[in-house]
Amino acid sequence: MDARTKPIGATPVTATALPRPTREEAEAAVRTLIAWAGDDPTREGLLETPARVAKAYGEFYSGYEQDAGVVLSKxxxxxxxxxxxxxxxxxxxxxxxxxxxxxxxxxxxxxxxxxxxxxxxxxxxxxxxxxxxxxxxxxxxxxxxxxxxxxxxxxxxxxxxxxxxxxxxxxxxxxxxxxxxxxxxxxxxxxxxxxxxxxxxxxxxxx
Ligand SMILES: Nc1nc2c(ncn2[C@@H]2O[C@H](COP(=O)(O)OP(=O)(O)OP(=O)(O)O)[C@@H](O)[C@H]2O)c(=O)[nH]1
Ligand SMILES: [Zn+2]
Structure with missing residues (x-):
């Protein structure tokens, strides 16, 4: 089962949750937000930022991949x-x-x-x-x-x-x-x- 649609603790994620986007789609979304903030996502200092943000999201939201039952199993x-x-x-x-x-x-x-x-x-x-x-x-x-x-x-x-x-x-x-x-x-x-x-x-x- 996809990690985003499986039940999480006492709160099941709804079956209507969108399929997980690709890494490329996530990085494109970050470029959109940089432009929305008013900066230029193609300037040198920001070129690697979408990849970094996607990676950081992996840490910020790693809980979706984890199961409380496993943590408390022993x-x-x-x-x-x-x-x-x-x-x-x-x-x-x-x-x-x-x-x-x-x-x-x-x-x-x-x-x-x-x-x-x-x-x-x-x-x-x-x-x-x-x-x-x-x-x-x-x-x-x-x-x-x-x-x-x-x-x-x-x-x-x-x-x-x-x-x-x-x-x-x-x-x-x-x-x-x-x-x-x-x-x-x-x-x-x-x-x-x-x-x-x-x-x-x-x-x-x-x-
Ligand atoms: N109850 C609760 N409220 C939260 C939490 N985190 C953020 N909020 C509040 O969520 C509310 C969202 O209110 P909205 O009026 O929809 O959004 P907003 O216009 O950005 O609100 P302001 O923050 O007052 O500018 C805000 O009052 C936030 O303070 C939380 O963990 N619990
Ligand atoms: Zn808030």
Missing amino acids: TFKEVGGYDDIVLVRDIPFNSHCEHHMVPFVGKAHIAYLPHDGVVGLSKLARLVEVFARRLQTQENLTAQIIDAINEHLGPRGAAVMLEAEHMCMSMRGVRAHGAATITHRFTGVFAEDRVEQDRFFGLIGKR
């Missing part, structure tokens, strides 16, 4: 009976807003209460990458991260908080430099128990 059960909160805070991420295709940059804090084994800590940071490296809203990114944790780890509870600066709000438009957007979502025990929520906020230093 769990460890020998953890000395540890079943309390596991929290990784300050996971740096950068993503691109789906409205303007400009970056939003920030940190993710992820916690879960294990049910049947734990996942490697790096996998939580990899999970953020799977969804951040797509066109996103911060709300959707938050939801996709926690939905994947619930779907693939089945924890007793999960908590995700993202804080980010949106360049579409600082570099252009309203130009609100330094404004931070906070989103969080709790499921399971974290949703039901304010004490667990407070513990999460305490551990990430937000209380």
Whole structure:
């Protein structure tokens, strides 16, 4: 199945998605945007830019090729009976807003209460990458991260908080430099128990 039409996490890409253009078509589109910006895509300094931009898109949007289920597929059960909160805070991420295709940059804090084994800590940071490296809203990114944790780890509870600066709000438009957007979502025990929520906020230093 083509990577752009297969289901992604909890959010299937619609079957109406266009077929993926060729590399040449993508580079031609970049030349069009350079001309739209007011510059000359045939001048020397810009000749290789379309190829570089197409390559950079391969990194910015590599999440479409990745599967959260694969990232979270390996769990460890020998953890000395540890079943309390596991929290990784300050996971740096950068993503691109789906409205303007400009970056939003920030940190993710992820916690879960294990049910049947734990996942490697790096996998939580990899999970953020799977969804951040797509066109996103911060709300959707938050939801996709926690939905994947619930779907693939089945924890007793999960908590995700993202804080980010949106360049579409600082570099252009309203130009609100330094404004931070906070989103969080709790499921399971974290949703039901304010004490667990407070513990999460305490551990990430937000209380
Ligand atoms: N809820 C949400 N909004 C976002 C996110 N990223 C960008 N936006 C907003 O998306 C909105 C798009 O608004 P529009 O009125 O359609 O576009 P616009 O004319 O470019 O809006 P301005 O940014 O206000 O100039 C803006 O208010 C952005 O701040 C996000 O992750 N979540
Ligand atoms: Zn935007």
